[in-house]
Amino acid sequence: MNDTHNTFESSAAATSDVRHTQPLGFTNAPSKTATRLQELADNNSPAFIGYLPYGFPNKEYSLKAFETLVKHGVDIVEIGLPYSDPVMDGPVIQAASHIALDNGERIAGVFDAVETVAKAGGVPLIMSYWNLIFRYGVERFARDFSNAGGAGLITPDLIPDEAGEWIEASERYGLDRVFLVSPDSTAERLAIVANNARGFVYAASRMGVTGERTTISSSPELLVERTRQAGADHVCVGIGVSTPEQGSKVGSYADGVIVGSALVHQLLDGTGRHVKPEEQGLADLAQTTHDLAEAIHGARG
Secondary structure, eight states, X not given: OOHHHHHHHHHHHTTOOOOOSSXXXXXXXXXXXXXXXXXXXXXXXXXXXXXXXXXXSOHHHHHHHHHHHHHXXXXXXXXXXXXXXXXXXXHHHHHHHHXXXXXXXXXXGHHHHHHHHHHXXXXXXXXXXXXXXXXXXXXXXXXXXXXXXXXXXXXXXXXXXXXXXXXXXXXXHTOEEEOEEOTTOOHHHHHHHHHHOBSOEEEESSSSOOOOXXXXXXXXXXXXXXXXXXXXXXXXXXXXXXXXXXXXXXXXXXXXXXXXXHHHXXXXXXXXXXXXXXXXXXXXXXXXXXXXXXXXXXXXX
């Protein structure tokens, strides 16, 4: 674990102790994410869910990129928390995360991105490995996230069986809980996830790390159907979707289409290691987002 990440975590841990003089109640607020998914479904359209890491390439560039996503057709934004050991992420997102960490970004700053997405009209989710939330303080994170206008949290390495503290905090603050399933998930596992999820269930189109792919197999469609049969109200598909054609195909059966690496790639040069100048990067991001949005939103029409 590098020194940058140690600083990222320790600064959160130093002030993570939250105490209450009396128990807090639970909110009855509806799910922001499910509400947006249903609004789109009522118009026979899947949602376009776009991912970018917070703080990449730097804070200000990052905030402009999130705003660009919403302005050009992303309905729900996954704001990634940079992590030094992103085991589920492919090389593009790993490179972006390390750039953000090298720039000294901290977890508390992500709430600026949440506010940016909310003000632009998008639904802001945070995608994070659980250790970052745990070190920040689960209760404190839920409170700060809710106050910033956040909708929910995607936890790729947290299963419902081990999520008791997060489930309680999310219920208290009205935040969505997005857990992952894969083509290898058993019927029992699908039922556990569906019963504990709030907002939607994230269906990983295949086993392995994130990244752009030339083809999408038929297994995600079967996984979506199995997850719905297990009780999930909304199922969105990600990992590997990178072109308008793939987005349209997945959007024909899923409630939402999740795109990550293809968007991150727009801010990097051909080597995948260096950041494009801001004007060029944002222009490329806007065009790619527009093309994907048009295909995804029109998938059923």
